């Protein structure tokens with residue numbers, strides 16, 4: 001069995017507890033992983049708070065912080081094959097995707113390395129002749145970063161990169177499901193030369209998460225996960241009044257008009273719902289298609305779903321691996337069954353793959369007769385596509401917006417004017433037109449409503465980890481006039 005420890009205050013150590021990580025492809029234990037309790041969390045936050053003030057970090061120039069991040073980026077790139085192996089082993093995410101994604105994670109660190117010395121303050125043209133007034137952009141303090149089990153390295157890079165560029169220190173809690181790649185990444189942080197306590201990485205469940213989010217020394221909570229956990233976190237932040245940024249789930253519409261390139265749309269829809277075995281926050285899980293081409297699209301999607309190669313996640317040819325947990329597989333099955341009962345028509349899939357491991361096949365449900373079926377309204381976080389037909393643009397928009405989520409969306413059409421009308425009308429943080437599931441460190445990412453608040457990526461994310469200090473400097477040598485009058 002492989003072993004994974006916590007990284008606190010520059011040291012690798014065991015947590016108060018430990019647990020066995022299961023290989024989702026076999027359901028068998030493969031690693032022993034540390035599990036943090038509230039005491040471990042407290043030590044990590046205190047270490048981060050000390051490091052935040054210590055000259056080894058607080059005294060670094062922004063360019064020096066950038067250089068550390070560049071070094072980290074290079075190490076991530078060099079270690080991408082090993083990190084990909086671990087993520088695939090611990091979460092079941094296919095090696096094809098983890099290899100590509102982790103190599104790209106290095107670009108996120110590079111982007112924020114380059115941004116570190118471009119976080120500028122401002123000088124104000126103040127309305128008083130004997131004053132200089134300027135704004136300093138200062139790091140907000142200790143950041144509590146919490147990530148879910150899908151794409152832990154990627155989802156932590158979008159927090160660590162901007163937080164460290166801004167000069168914050170971080171306690172990063174990996175998910176208790178699939179934490180191995182993040183705990184291994186801690187070695188790269190150490191190797192890059194960040195001073196002790198600047199980055200602390202541990203894993204644990206809801207108790208550790210609660211202790212972290214209500215800790216009095218935490219200034220900002222950056223969370224990715226589900227809306228129910230987000231509610232706990234917002235309540236916990238009532239204790240320390242920390243700022244929160246929340247990247248939550250989605251029920252994203254993928255809209256196909258009759259004039260679209262249907263082959264391209266089908267391929268993008270496959271990427272949008274079956275890639276990562278559907279365990280993607282931006283999964284285009286609601287396929288809204290104009291009636292005139294619904295049968296054609298269904299035929300294409302069914303053929304694609306039935307042709308997907310399901311197999312061992314570490315095999316390069318595999319396209320769908322297991323789900324991360326048996327809990328997740330069972331939940332998907334419950335929602336699919338309830339949807340069929342509610343009138344959805346099963347086109348393909350719909351039952352777990354027999355044998356070992358937490359496999360679930362690509363599943364398509366025609367929900368035109370049951371637009372309120374649970375598979376249309378609830379996030380499944382699995383390879384399940386719900387199809388609903390529409391007549392015209394107005395109906396497409398109404399269906400697209402009939403959700404409290406607002407993360408991503410896709411529109412497929414060759415009509416430029418219609419594309420623009422749809423872009424304006426869709427309530428979502430991301431609109432992809434004639435493409436889907438494209439990301440970049442340069443482009444902000446996030447949603448609203450049940451999909452959260454705040455944006456990751458881009459300069460705005462780095463600014464989010466700063467606070468503004470207003471400085472007033474009097475330039476006159478004359479005595480201060482009337483002290484009882486505000487100037």
Ligand code: NAD
Pocket residue numbers: 146147148149150155173174175176204205206207208209210213224225226227228229230232233247248249250280281282379381407446451
């Ligand atoms: P989850 O909300 O159950 O868990 C996420 C993290 O929160 C885990 O690390 C967990 O240990 C921690 N946690 C649990 N209870 C906590 C508490 N009381 N206080 C603090 N932390 C706590 O989510 P999940 O099932 O692991 O992940 C799936 C969800 O994540 C989906 O809803 C998915 O859409 C969402 N997600 C969103 C994005 C995005 O960027 N918008 C990206 C990936 C996943």
